[in-house]
Amino acid sequence: MTGLRRPKALLAHYGPGLHFFGDRDLAVLSEVVEVLDPEAIGAWDDARAAALLAEAEVIIGHWGCPPLDGDVLDRAPNLGLFAYAAGTVKQIVAPEVFDRIRVTSGARANAEPVAEFTLGAVLLANKAVFWRRLGVGAGPPGPPPETLGNWGRTIGIVGASLVGRRVIELLEPFPALAVALYDPFVTPAQAEELGVAKLDLDELCSAADVLSIHAPELPATRGMIGATQLAGLRDGATVINTARGALVDHDALFAELASGRLTAILDVTDPEPLPDDHPLRALPNAYLTPHLAGSEGTELARMALDVAEEVRRWQAGRPALNQVHAHQLDRLA
Secondary structure: OOOOOOOOOEEEOOOOOOOOOHHHHHHHHHOOOEEEEOEEEEEOOOOOHHHHHHHEEEEEEEOOOEEEEHHHHHHHOOOEEEEEEEOOOOEEEHHHHHOOOOOEEEEHHHHHHHHHHHHHHHHHOOOOOHHOOOOOOOOOOOOOHHHHHOEEEEEEEOOOOHHHHHHHOOOOOOOOEEEEOOOOOOOOHHHHHHEEEOOOHHHHHHOOOOOEEEEOOOOOOOOOOOHHHHHHHHOOEEEEEEHHHHHHHHHHHHHHHHHHOOOOEEEOOOOOOOOOOOOHHHHOOEEEOOOOOOHHHHHHHHHHHHHHHHHHHHHHOOOOOOOHHHHHHOOOO
């Protein structure tokens, strides 16, 4: 940031002792901000937080960031940017904050590993790897041979979110896989630009060999993949959910899986985690992962780079990579 003074920044997440930002990440951040204290703030109600808020021009948040509201902003008179190094800010940033400072989200950066996980799951699902992994004769009968393979299959995407759109992009090198989309906010022209067929939800389910869910959890989307939609899926189809568990009716999903007709790859569930005795855990055609599709390990470095770029853009008066506005809250995850 040649020629620009580094703004003062505080880190806010689960609190002292948890270092989401390692030494390399702090070095990246220190190129664009003066980190006031490498130990993160986990709550706003102590003397250390008060002193740092009085100086801070930027708050860099991560998972477990304490809620940001007007009262906190009143204690931070120099604050101009809240840069969140993770996904949704919906449960963290109060509506009144958006009118007072710039708010950015790392959802675009966090979408990358989720989309990569989904791509891998799609390709393996079409080979029925998650169903057949236990070997011949284990569990329910395997899918019929005509439903196997990554040729001439249709991938149904539910939701043109950041993740959904990135999954569509990652599927482009596989021309033998057709991609269809359900999203009520996407116009036919926009779907054409994305290179996908736009269908309503029931049409999508009846066409899909793999149904991959990427919609936000809203009152209107809870249970959107229910008995009707699951019954409409083809024999041997796979449901992939990396969004939110509540989007899928788990009772209806269990009934379909128990029949041996479908497979499911669930990185998210409702509740999360599922109880140890939940019947889904006993099904060989239900492959459960512990909400690991998002950024972890080395992938967290991408979040630090994303935040650093957001700071650069804010200080230079340029548009954000991923600014969040109050009017978007009713459609965000």
